[in-house]
Amino acid sequence: MAVLTVEDVGLSFAGVRAIDGVSFEVGPTELFAVIGPNGAGKTSIFNVLSGVYRPQRGKVVFLETELLGRRPDEIAAMGLARTFQNVELFHNLTVLDNLMLGRHCHFGYGTLSAIAWFGRARRQELEARARIEDIIDFLELAAWRRHPVRLLPYGIQKRVELGRALAMEPRLLLLDEPVAGMNLEETEDMARFVLDIRDELGIPIVLVDHDMGLVMDLADRVLVLDFGRQVALGTPAEVQRDPKVIEAYLGGTA
Amino acid sequence: MTDTRSTAKAEVPDTPAGRSRRPRGRPLLYTSYTQDMALLDTRAKKIWTGLLVLLALSLSVVLADRSLEVLAGAYVLAIGAIGLNIVTGYAGQVSLGHAFFVAIGAYTAAAVSGPRGGEHLGLGLAEIWIWLPAAGLVAALFGVLVAPLATRLRGLYLAVVTLGLVFLGEHVFKEWDHLTGGPGVGREAAVPQLFGLPLDQDGFATKEQQLYVLMLVLLIVFAVAARNLARSRIGRAFSAIRDRDIAAAVIGVPLTRYKVLAFGISSFYAGCAGGLFYSISGYVEPGSFSLLLSVQFIAMVLIGGVATVSGAIAGALFISLLQPITRSLPELLPIVSADTTVTPNVFQVETVLYGLLIILFLVFEPRGLFGIWIRVRTYWKSWPFSY
Numbered sequence: 001m002a003v004l005t006v007e008d009v010g011l012s013f014a015g016v017r018a019i020d021g022v023s024f025e026v027g028p029t030e031l032f033a034v035i036g037p038n039g040a041g042k043t044s045i046f047n048v049l050s051g052v053y054r055p056q057r058g059k060v061v062f063l064e065t066e067l068l069g070r071r072p073d074e075i076a077a078m079g080l081a082r083t084f085q086n087v088e089l090f091h092n093l094t095v096l097d098n099l100m101l102g103r104h105c106h107f108g109y110g111t112l113s114a115i116a117w118f119g120r121a122r123r124q125e126l127e128a129r130a131r132i133e134d135i136i137d138f139l140e141l142a143a144w145r146r147h148p149v150r151l152l153p154y155g156i157q158k159r160v161e162l163g164r165a166l167a168m169e170p171r172l173l174l175l176d177e178p179v180a181g182m183n184l185e186e187t188e189d190m191a192r193f194v195l196d197i198r199d200e201l202g203i204p205i206v207l208v209d210h211d212m213g214l215v216m217d218l219a220d221r222v223l224v225l226d227f228g229r230q231v232a233l234g235t236p237a238e239v240q241r242d243p244k245v246i247e248a249y250l251g252g253t254a
Numbered sequence: 255m256t257d258t259r260s261t262a263k264a265e266v267p268d269t270p271a272g273r274s275r276r277p278r279g280r281p282l283l284y285t286s287y288t289q290d291m292a293l294l295d296t297r298a299k300k301i302w303t304g305l306l307v308l309l310a311l312s313l314s315v316v317l318a319d320r321s322l323e324v325l326a327g328a329y330v331l332a333i334g335a336i337g338l339n340i341v342t343g344y345a346g347q348v349s350l351g352h353a354f355f356v357a358i359g360a361y362t363a364a365a366v367s368g369p370r371g372g373e374h375l376g377l378g379l380a381e382i383w384i385w386l387p388a389a390g391l392v393a394a395l396f397g398v399l400v401a402p403l404a405t406r407l408r409g410l411y412l413a414v415v416t417l418g419l420v421f422l423g424e425h426v427f428k429e430w431d432h433l434t435g436g437p438g439v440g441r442e443a444a445v446p447q448l449f450g451l452p453l454d455q456d457g458f459a460t461k462e463q464q465l466y467v468l469m470l471v472l473l474i475v476f477a478v479a480a481r482n483l484a485r486s487r488i489g490r491a492f493s494a495i496r497d498r499d500i501a502a503a504v505i506g507v508p509l510t511r512y513k514v515l516a517f518g519i520s521s522f523y524a525g526c527a528g529g530l531f532y533s534i535s536g537y538v539e540p541g542s543f544s545l546l547l548s549v550q551f552i553a554m555v556l557i558g559g560v561a562t563v564s565g566a567i568a569g570a571l572f573i574s575l576l577q578p579i580t581r582s583l584p585e586l587l588p589i590v591s592a593d594t595t596v597t598p599n600v601f602q603v604e605t606v607l608y609g610l611l612i613i614l615f616l617v618f619e620p621r622g623l624f625g626i627w628i629r630v631r632t633y634w635k636s637w638p639f640s641y
Contacts, residue, residue, distance in 0.1 A: 076506030090497035105506040114486030
């Protein structure tokens with residue numbers, strides 16, 4: 001049974017067709033990659049999935065529930081987490097607070113309980129803190145726990161953003177260019193984390209990236225987009241051999 | 255060696271995690287999340303906060319009644335400033351309408367506590383534990399009604415709309431004589447009566463001493479509540495909306511609900527501050543709730559420190575204690591008049607001074623008095639070394 005089913009989604013901005021009839025499925029422990037040249041509609045698909053954009057047509061089913069028409073926070077509460085291409089962390093907060101914010105949906109106490117810091121609020125905060133510590137261990141963030149995020153190096157910020165998404169205890173993780181702008185060492189670290197998330201935590205992942213080497217090495221299946229249209233869908237080996245893919249990337253003779 | 259190891263082992267079941275004492279001189283060694291997440295997370299903070307509260311309490315005996323009245327007013331304004339800091343500092347929704355919510359609180363309190371069937375609207379419920387929550391709740395209701403604007407507008411646009419509230423309020427309060435007594439006349443304010451004991455008359459102690467202690471206790475309650483709120487999921491959600499609202503929504507923070515909540519809580523604080531502030535002088539005049547009052551609150555937050563509770567308190571004390579100084583200007587500088595009809599007068603000088611202070615702080619220390627305190631603290635931490 002697929003975790004995520006996207007069917008014939010179409011999104012246009014005043015005549016510009018950002019996504020034009022894209023369909024795919026993501027399996028329960030699949031590492032699914034979406035690639036394509038700049039402006040192909042990769043990030044637009046993520047924005048549709050997380051509720052930021054509303055497509056004009058199509059269907060998106062996540063864990064047997066229709067996603068389209070729901071608010072971003074409702075979709076997040078259903079267990080869909082994502083990271084952003086440009087780091088979108090809460091810059092004035094510490095790493096700890098950023099990760100705690102990832103657990104926002106998992107708290108069940110109200111305003112009055114928070115003000116009194118008693119009973120439920122206190123218990124849940126302590127429990128959440130212990131959970132966050134596991135993520136800090138997992139992503140090797142211990143050295144930066146109390147640093148405001150804006151002071152951290154870019155590579156670490158990317159990792160904190162991944163941590164925030166993991167803190168949501170997601171049932172599907174969308175990673176938008178997790179290794180963009182990283183050096184070789186940081187890229188290898190991130191690749192290791194991505195594989196660990198899939199293999200140890202068992203979370204299915206949809207990955208967008210421009211690093212072809214990384215995508216072809218990690219992904220189970222790859223979807224290739226160009227100008228919002230689906231060019232190819234298959235295993236990395238199949239996709240690499242596909243003449244339409246080569247044409248989209250290198251420019252064709254036609 | 256073996257001895258210490260065995261005793262250490264034996265101790266483990268007796269001391270549940272979190273209760274164990276921290277070794278001396280290791281203020282940052284935490285052995286449990288309870289210690290780590292405490293409001294006063296180091297021994298130094300515990301001791302100094304305790305001393306500060308003791309000092310504030312002992313001032314009620316030491317200081318003259320006139321000074322106590324000024325300080326009591328400052329504490330109440332601090333409650334209002336904490337409220338503004340919740341919506342503007344933590345949640346990042348700039349509000350120039352704080353004076354409006356203060357006014358709602360002041361008039362609700364006055365109307366609830368005022369004598370029934372008198373010259374002005376009154377329900378005759380003088381007990382403070384009735385009119386204070388009433389003042390807060392009515393103001394919060396107005397805050398919640400205004401909040402949907404904040405979900406549509408941002409930054410400057412929101413500031414301008416909330417500014418409109420102040421003008422709207424000013425007009426209504428000037429015209430509604432039965433509630434407010436009208437401009438230049440005013441009405442009696444809420445009576446601070448606690449379990450049948452009128453605190454605005456000399457009883458156990460002088461009137462000023464009673465009011466001073468009351469306001470101090472209330473300030474501590476409101477400040478601790480705000481600190482708790484700030485470190486909870488709610489405070490974190492506010493900061494998330496301030497820093498990056500789209501990302502906040504995508505991780506599961508419902509933007510509209512939290513903006514409404516921020517305005518509601520902030521207005522609750524403002525309403526309580528309004529009810530309390532005028533009970534000190536015993537008199538409310540509708541002209542008090544002008545833009546100047548809103549600007550004063552913004553000055554308190556910016557000068558004290560944005561998104562810090564202690565900063566808001568420091569800012570409120572700073573601005574309030576500035577007033578007695580500026581009010582004594584006419585004696586020192588004959589050009590400055592105490593008469594509002596003459597230019598330049600004290601009130602104009604005050605307004606200019608607030609503006610000037612805001613500019614100076616924004617340029618030289620945007621973190622406000624709180625930032626200065628952090629710098630002093632880090633300097634002495636490493637003293638006599640420069641790094």
